Amino acid sequence: MDRALQDLIDKQAIREVVLTYCRGIDRLDFDLVRSAYHPDAIDHHTGFDGNIDEYIAWVTPKLSAIGGTMHHIGNHLVELHGDHAISEAYSMSTHWGGPEGIGMINFTSGARFIDHMERRNGRWAIKERWAVREWTRSDEGRFVNPEGPGPRGRRDASDPLTTLRSSLE
Template sequence: MEPEMLDRLAIRALVENWAVWRDAGDWDRFATCWHADGYMMATWCQAPAAEFIAASKAGWAKGVSILHFLGGHSADVAGTRAIAQTKMTISQRAEVHGVLVDVVCTGRFYDFLEKREGRWGVVLRQPIYEKDRMDPVDPAARLALDPALLARFPEGYRHLAYLQTQIGYAVKTDMPGLKGPAVEALYARGGAWLAGGPHG
């Protein structure tokens, strides 16, 4: 098999392992998905990989329920660097104003990856948040959201952010969505990364 195809298979396996091991609470193996200088940009946590893992473990212990599902995948590979985009959904369950709800957010994982000493790892993961929705787990339940709080967040993840604020997280309010300056800047950073520059 050609070396580039082997790299592409390794990258896809890395992305899938990230989701499976993180959601299963398999923290030791989850840590192997990252390089030592890896960084995570999530709505609720922007931190070096080690701190993100610690925060995820703490949330897991408190009953925070966040799951990831993966879809289509594309990777641009340039030598020992790559940008991978993977369709995903983030599903989170929690109480909002006393009503148990599920939020499903659809988007892409946009990953800055590098092969070091023969191993691909995540250097930076920046999700792109495209659209989301919130539904009561009990379809007969009635839920009224605060429109002012909902409007504080970008359209692509406003319901996810709303839920996360209700359980105590400070949510970043300028993450990239499907369109606009933030995602265009991200694409430019991805191009620079493939050309040998910093990820920004």
């Protein structure tokens, strides 16, 4: 295959790893989150350093206690180095809802996901991630109720995406 075409295919596969992680985190689908990492991967987040299983054990109760999150990926640059790659994806993530006393809630952060990606057996996944927090702002008192009835995001099997996917299987 032409090298330029293979590079595009590899870069798209790497971008999809990052987006898979975001969908998994936002939907509380931790199997999906896990699928973005190699089994021996390491993750570095604010307040956490460890392997993927430890990361999921750490983040699950934090995210399950709040109303929701939404991760947006912006600039995303991928540098290919054979079966290794550097992926730098800018992210803005909003966290909302939750009871008092669980720590900071209702905030938006700007961050970069700096990932050492590795291709193993033809599959790209995260080998090591640094979630580099650039800034955080409090959104306390800024959230408002929906203006009317309509589709709402859910973090369970009743989410519109899950419902659509089920109807097509």
